[in-house]
Amino acid sequence: MEAITTRELEFQKQRIERALKEGRIPDAIALWLKLHPADRAEIFNALDEAQQRTLLTHLDIATIADLLEELDDEEAAEAAEEIPTERLADVLDEMEPDEAADLLGDLPPDEAAKALAEMEDADEVRPLLVYPDETAGGLMTTTYVALRRQTTAAQALDFLRQVSDRTEIPFYLFVVDKERRLVGVVDLRDLLAASPDTVMEDIMDPHVVYVTAGTDQEEVARLMAKYDLAAIPVVDAHHRLIGVITYDDIVDVLEEEATEDIYHLASVSDEDIDPESPVHEQLKGRLPWLYLNTLTALFASWVISHFEHVIAQAAVLALFQSVVAGQGGNTASQNVAMTVRALALGKLKPRALLRVLWRQFVVGLLLGILVGTVVAVGVYFWRGNLYLSLVLGLALLGNLSVGSVVGVLVPLALQAAGVDPALASSILVTAVTDSTGFFIFLSLAAHFLSKIAAG
């Protein structure tokens, strides 16, 4: 069960693969079992399907349960489909109820129903199946310790010792009334420090931070991070305790949410894909957004088409129109990223809106002056046309100011409208900065056309 370095892990992986290839299955399994479950999962993942099947046939129920708990949702489902239903039911019984419910939710419905029917502890898992994956209900486990107000510290510790061979002792214990309504939380460490006859009521914290089953996982993570909680209780509409979410789930949630934001900002709508995913999944998560982007790009083409006669007289404009549009877009993207992140971390308050917009207008103006001047001077030395440089500098000034404001305004507006600001902002913002950039530059150029075309 040792955790090892990446290099040692690679070495062990090669040994295990060699053993499997040479048919020395007991050797392979012995080597594999020496590893930490997290490392076992990593190696299992890298094996080909036939090798995975061989391992699954030879492992015992408890080891498979550990493995499935460590694998990512999708990978676990793929592995589970290789296991005969009856055996799978035993594995599911052995798993933590929340993990078993997640797995069942990822299996084909008929397969899940069959496995559930064969399970002994189906009753523990079934209530968890109704909650969507990305809510508190989907994250919580139903194995927790609930005590009554009048329980003494000695009784509580005795109880924990009794159950410790069957279940992991939690870091927090909950105190409920006779209707199972949550009334307090006891830190295991306070219990330990308390004198034996202290009752729970005296050491519990009655001001419990809790969530309801429908709370979004992002909010759960935000609360646990804000209040430094190792576990948070989940209650139903009647304030009855129905489950607990622990800190290790939150790490996964934070990573998922970060991936989602990064993907959405880059117009990838399926956060389960990566560069290795099957081609059809890539197309599904990417093509719709490229089509939408194409539409806005063609709109920008239409804007340019109004200046076709201008460009026909001064083709040099075609060299620099994209610089104006592009730098406006880059400025806007910087603001979109900062705004989306500030919203995700709860750092932007609605009443700061006007101040932020004004500040970003100033920032855009300054960036526009600084970038515009450099480009104007550089292009003057290249092309030697004062009017071209002037128009270029002014257009950059204008478009960077627009980009900067639009870059905060659009995500804030989308958030207010209940749309994910990360997903739609990039495209909307680029549509604006492209069209505006082309329009400002080409209409200014049209004004000085004789001077520019002469140069």
Next chain:
Amino acid sequence: MEAITTRELEFQKQRIERALKEGRIPDAIALWLKLHPADRAEIFNALDEAQQRTLLTHLDIATIADLLEELDDEEAAEAAEEIPTERLADVLDEMEPDEAADLLGDLPPDEAAKALAEMEDADEVRPLLVYPDETAGGLMTTTYVALRRQTTAAQALDFLRQVSDRTEIPFYLFVVDKERRLVGVVDLRDLLAASPDTVMEDIMDPHVVYVTAGTDQEEVARLMAKYDLAAIPVVDAHHRLIGVITYDDIVDVLEEEATEDIYHLASVSDEDIDPESPVHEQLKGRLPWLYLNTLTALFASWVISHFEHVIAQAAVLALFQSVVAGQGGNTASQNVAMTVRALALGKLKPRALLRVLWRQFVVGLLLGILVGTVVAVGVYFWRGNLYLSLVLGLALLGNLSVGSVVGVLVPLALQAAGVDPALASSILVTAVTDSTGFFIFLSLAAHFLSKIAAG
């Protein structure tokens, strides 16, 4: 110390501000003290400087210590600068050593030296000052419990009870030899379940996952997430235990690292700024990247300049050149985001490189065909020029294939070169897709110029 909803918090904030404005300072403080420290910090942050100063003058040492621990690094430093040195030293003594060290590191050097000189527990904090913020040494605390192999469970529990009024009992205890070298870890829950005369050696896990003081915080977070650890020990070069990092620090690290990646992908190099930050900080974190982007944009202009005579004869090309460049860029950005994220999560293995590149070439080709066809047909209906449509479609096909491959190749190459792939990839990739896009489109168009110009 109650945790409350956002709306209740807003309401309390208004009451506190009103009390401060009306000079009812004891009322304001009484209301404020009723809140959870995390909420206190949030409200403190929203007050203006004069109000903050008033609060700081009237609060006791322990409350200020709690507050500074909850504030973000920068905010804590700003608040600390308002406190007279002698009082600040007392506050620092009251803080957790790792938090005190972080704060001292963020103060002006002479101020930090003065406060440190006045501290009573300076010896606990001083060793922590040498570690950079973003390493395990910078995250760890020196308050932990280390036991010997032969300590019994009863002795350990007694010891924990004795220290519990001075320090928080940790979830994990560490076992060291007589040179303080780390030999095992004991889960508090196993200690609780053990019979009183069991020695640590028998319940400890000798295969401890640990880090050294210089380990990067991202690696620390990765290990704690992978092995579901609530705490990880830090050792020196001689394997001697020197500190512990707990899960709440990791949540902050994960959020910081996600912010960093999101900012870097959008060419913002200072992850401490947000849309509300002072103007000069915004310029510092954004302008250098806009300049770099401008340089690559002007390089693309130079590519176009070779086709100026072509555009002069067919200005219509200026309408569509950006569509080709832009869609190549968007395709590449999708891959950059996925690749950077896969690298951050340790999901891309070096030996998968060729397979991934090939897959992304296929994806790019398909996206190119699908986007190219739609654009070609659409533009045919608009402009009625078959050759223009054909050239546009082919150029999109080419540039999306290039963009897709470059979008994985560049971040992987940067990572291999030891550069942060998130920061440099966007700019390098756009430089390629812009230049290539313009070149493919315009050189194809030059080939069919008579047909396109004929219109």
